Amino acid sequence: MRFEWFIASRYLRSRRKQSFISIISIISIGGVALGVATVILVSAILDGVEQGLKDRFLANEAHVVLRLHDTSFFGDYQKRISQIETIDEVVAVSPVVLSQSAVFQERSNAIQDVIYIKGIDPVQEDRVTDFSKFVDGSTELQNSRYIESARLIRDETITGGIVLGGRLAARLGVIKGDVLRLIVNLAKHPVNESMLIPDLANFVVVGFYESELAVYDNNFGFIDLAAAQKMYNKKNRVNTIFVRLTDAELAPRIARQIEDKVQFSVLEGMPDARTWMEMQAPLFSALRLEKIATVIIEALIILVASFNIASTLIMTVMEKTKDVGTLRTLGASRGNVMRLFMIQGSVIGMLGTLLGTVLGLVLCWLLSYNADRPSYWYAVVLVVPIFLQVLIALRRLIPRRKGWMFAMSLLWLVAIGFALYCAVTPISLADLGLSQVYQMNQLPIQVNWFFVVFINILSFLICWIATLYPAWQAANLKPVEALQHE
Amino acid sequence: MNSNVETLIRIVNLHKSYYDGESELPVLQGINLEIYMSELLGIVGASGVGKSTLLHILGTLDRPTTGNVLYDEQDVFTLSDTELARFRNKEIGFVFQFHHLLPEFTALENVALGALITSSNNKSVYKEAEALLDYVGLSERLSHYPSQLSGGERQRVAIARALINQPKIVLADEPTGNLDRRSSEAVLELLWDLNAKSGQTFVIVTHNQELAQKVDRVIQLVDGKVF
Numbered sequence: 160m161r162f163e164w165f166i167a168s169r170y171l172r173s174r175r176k177q178s179f180i181s182i183i184s185i186i187s188i189g190g191v192a193l194g195v196a197t198v199i200l201v202s203a204i205l206d207g208v209e210q211g212l213k214d215r216f217l218a219n220e221a222h223v224v225l226r227l228h229d230t231s232f233f234g235d236y237q238k239r240i241s242q243i244e245t246i247d248e249v250v251a252v253s254p255v256v257l258s259q260s261a262v263f264q265e266r267s268n269a270i271q272d273v274i275y276i277k278g279i280d281p282v283q284e285d286r287v288t289d290f291s292k293f294v295d296g297s298t299e300l301q302n303s304r305y306i307e308s309a310r311l312i313r314d315e316t317i318t319g320g321i322v323l324g325g326r327l328a329a330r331l332g333v334i335k336g337d338v339l340r341l342i343v344n345l346a347k348h349p350v351n352e353s354m355l356i357p358d359l360a361n362f363v364v365v366g367f368y369e370s371e372l373a374v375y376d377n378n379f380g381f382i383d384l385a386a387a388q389k390m391y392n393k394k395n396r397v398n399t400i401f402v403r404l405t406d407a408e409l410a411p412r413i414a415r416q417i418e419d420k421v422q423f424s425v426l427e428g429m430p431d432a433r434t435w436m437e438m439q440a441p442l443f444s445a446l447r448l449e450k451i452a453t454v455i456i457e458a459l460i461i462l463v464a465s466f467n468i469a470s471t472l473i474m475t476v477m478e479k480t481k482d483v484g485t486l487r488t489l490g491a492s493r494g495n496v497m498r499l500f501m502i503q504g505s506v507i508g509m510l511g512t513l514l515g516t517v518l519g520l521v522l523c524w525l526l527s528y529n530a531d532r533p534s535y536w537y538a539v540v541l542v543v544p545i546f547l548q549v550l551i552a553l554r555r556l557i558p559r560r561k562g563w564m565f566a567m568s569l570l571w572l573v574a575i576g577f578a579l580y581c582a583v584t585p586i587s588l589a590d591l592g593l594s595q596v597y598q599m600n601q602l603p604i605q606v607n608w609f610f611v612v613f614i615n616i617l618s619f620l621i622c623w624i625a626t627l628y629p630a631w632q633a634a635n636l637k638p639v640e641a642l643q644h645e
Numbered sequence: 646m647n648s649n650v651e652t653l654i655r656i657v658n659l660h661k662s663y664y665d666g667e668s669e670l671p672v673l674q675g676i677n678l679e680i681y682m683s684e685l686l687g688i689v690g691a692s693g694v695g696k697s698t699l700l701h702i703l704g705t706l707d708r709p710t711t712g713n714v715l716y717d718e719q720d721v722f723t724l725s726d727t728e729l730a731r732f733r734n735k736e737i738g739f740v741f742q743f744h745h746l747l748p749e750f751t752a753l754e755n756v757a758l759g760a761l762i763t764s765s766n767n768k769s770v771y772k773e774a775e776a777l778l779d780y781v782g783l784s785e786r787l788s789h790y791p792s793q794l795s796g797g798e799r800q801r802v803a804i805a806r807a808l809i810n811q812p813k814i815v816l817a818d819e820p821t822g823n824l825d826r827r828s829s830e831a832v833l834e835l836l837w838d839l840n841a842k843s844g845q846t847f848v849i850v851t852h853n854q855e856l857a858q859k860v861d862r863v864i865q866l867v868d869g870k871v872f
Contacts, residue, residue, distance in 0.1 A: 489759040490734020638706040
C-alpha cells in the first residue's frame with residue numbers, strides 16, 4: 160500500500176506549488192465537508208426542537224395521567240395514590256380536578272373565553288410538574304394578599320385565587336388582583352324550567368403561568384384543589400391523578416402497571432392510564448415524519464457530494480492516463496492502479512467528512528453559545544487574507560515557501576474562525592415571530608453524538624463507493640493505449 | 646557477439662492482429678526470433694510495420710493473438726495479470742521515444758518508482774536511484790521536476806528509471822527519436838556503456854541508420870515478418 164499512498168498523496172497535491180493541495184481536491188473536499196456539516200447542523204436543530212419540546216412538555220405534563228374512561232370523578236383517591244406509590248419507578252403523585260369552564264371578567268357581560276381549569280394541590284403538583292417555577296406571582300391559591308384584599312372590598316363570595324396562563328391573561332386583559340368569573344354549571348331556573356341560569360364562582364387572579372409552552376400559557380387556569388372540589392360540589396373526589404416517574408421513557412410500561420394496581424369498582428368504570436407520549440402523539444409523530452424526510456434529504460446531500468468525488472476522480476484518471484500507462488510499464492499491477500485511485504478518493508472523502516464534522520460541530524456550538532459577540536460587521540476581517548492572497552497571486556510578493564504557505568493557511572483559519580464567531584449567533588425565534596409556533600425563544604441545538612458517528616461512517620462509505628468505478632476504469636486501461644494517450 | 650551465446654527470449658510463430666469491428670488488421674504475421682543474453686539487438690523497418698507492437702509484446706504490455714514468447718523457456722503469457730506485472734517489474738526495463746516521466750515527481754522519485762512498487766526499504770531504493778542518476782550524469786538534478794530538465798536529461802532519467810530493478814532486458818523504442826544530435830549521442834553512449842558494463846540485453850527499435858549500424862545484430866521487419 161505504501162507505493163499507492165506515495166502516488167495518491169502526490170496527485171492530491173497541487174502541481175503548481177501555491178498551496179498544499181490542488182484546487183480540484185479542495186473543491187471535492189469542500190463539497191463533502193459542506194454536505195456533512197449541513198447534515199450535522201440540521202439534525203442538531205431538529206433534535207434540539209424535539210428535545211426542547213419534550214423537556215417543556217415534561218415540565219408541564221405528568222408522565223402518566225390516570226383517569227376513568229368517561230373522565231368522571233372518583234372518590235378514595237388517597238388510597239389510590241398510595242397504591243400507585245408502591246410502584247418503584249413512581250417519584251410523585253398529584254390528585255387533580257381537570258375541567259373546562261367559560262370565563263368572563265366582572266366588568267364584562269359576555270363570555271370571553273373557554274379555558275381549562277386545573278384544580279391542584281400546589282405542593283403535590285410541584286413534585287410532578289415544574290408548576291411553581293413557571294408562576295409569575297403567588298402560588299398561594301387559598302390565602303394570598305390579593306384574595307384577602309378582594310374579600311375585604313367586595314361583598315361577593317370569593318372562592319379563591321387563580322393562576323392564569325400568561326398569554327391567556329394578556330388576551331383577557333386582566334392584571335393581578337382582578338376578579339374572574341367562572342361558569343361552573345348551568346342550573347335550571349326554579350320557576351321556568353326551560354331557562355338555565357349559570358352557576359358562577361369568583362376567583363382572584365394571583366399570578367401568571369409562563370411556561371413558554373403555548374398550550375398552557377394560552378388555555379390554562381390553575382385553582383386550588385379544594386376550591387375546585389367545592390366548586391363542582393365533589394368533596395373528596397377528583398377526576399385525574401398525575402404521576403411522575405424516574406424516567407419519562409418508562410411511561411408506557413408503568414402506565415399498564417398503574418392500570419393493574421389501582422382498583423376501581425365496576426360502578427366507577429374502567430381506569431385509563433395515558434402516557435405523555437399518547438397525549439402528545441400528533442406532535443411527536445409530526446416531528447418523526449419531519450426527521451425521516453430530513454434524513455432522506457441528508458443522504459441525498461452526501462450522495463451529491465460523493466458524485467463530486469467520482470467526477471474528480473474520473474477527471475484525474477483522464478488526466479493521468481499516460482501516467483497509468485507508465486506505471487504499468489514499470490510493473491504496477493491493475494490492483495496497484497485501482498488502489499492508488501481509491502486511496503486518492505478515500506482521502507478526499509475522509510478529509511471532507513472530518514472537516515465537515517468539525518465545521519458542523521463548530522456551527523452547532525456557535526448557535527447555542529449565548530455570549531456577547533463583536534458585531535457581525537467584524538466579519539470583514541476576512542478581507543485581510545483575501546487581500547494577501549490576491550497580492551500573492553498578482554504580485555508574487557511573498558515567496559512560495561512552505562513556511563509562508565503554512566502561515567497563510569493559519570491566517571485563513573483564524574480569520575474564518577473569527578468571522579464565524581462574530582457572524583453566527585444563537586437564532587432568536589422570538590425575533591422571527593416564531594416563538595409561538597415552536598413554543599421556544601431560541602433555536603435549540605442538540606448534538607446527537609451517536610448520529611454524528613453514524614453520519615461519519617455513512618459519508619465515508621458513500622465516498623468510498625464513489626471511488627470504485629473511476630478506480631476500476633483506471634485499472635482496466637490498456638497499458639499500450641494509455642501510453643499513447645495524448 | 647559472444648561465441649557461446651545463451652538464449653534469453655524465444656519468440657515462436659508470433660501473430661498479432663488488431664480488430665476493428667469485423668475487419669482484421671494483421672500486424673505481426675509469424676515472427677520467429679531468438680534474443681540472446683547480453684546482446685544489443687536493433688529492430689528496424691518501415692513505419693507501421695509493427696516494430697513497436699513487437700516491442701510491446703516483448704515487454705508483456707500487450708498480448709499476442711497467437712504464438713508464444715518464452716523467457717528462459719517460460720511462456721510469460723500463461724501468467725496472470727498480477728504475476729505478469731511482477732515479472733515486468735523485475736525483469737524488463739523500458740525506454741520510450743517520449744520519456745514518459747511522471748510530471749508530479751522529481752527525477753529521483755521517477756527513478757525510484759519502479760522499485761517502490763515492491764520494495765519495503767525506501768532508503769536503499771533512493772540510494773540506488775541516486776547512484777543511477779549519478780551514473781547517467783545527473784547527480785545535480787535529483788530534486789528537479791521533469792519540466793525543469795532538458796530533453797536529453799529527461800531521457801537519461803528515463804534510462805536510469807529503466808535500470809532500477811536491474812532487469813535482464815531493456816527495451817528501447819526510438820530512444821533518440823526526439824532528441825537533437827548532441828543529446829542523442831550522449832544517450833547512445835550511455836546505452837553502449839551500460840551494455841558493456843552490466844551485460845544486460847538491449848533491444849532497440851529505431852529508424853536511425855547510424856544507430857542501426859552500431860548494434861550487435863540488426864533484424865528488419867517487413868510486412869509483419871522478420872526479413
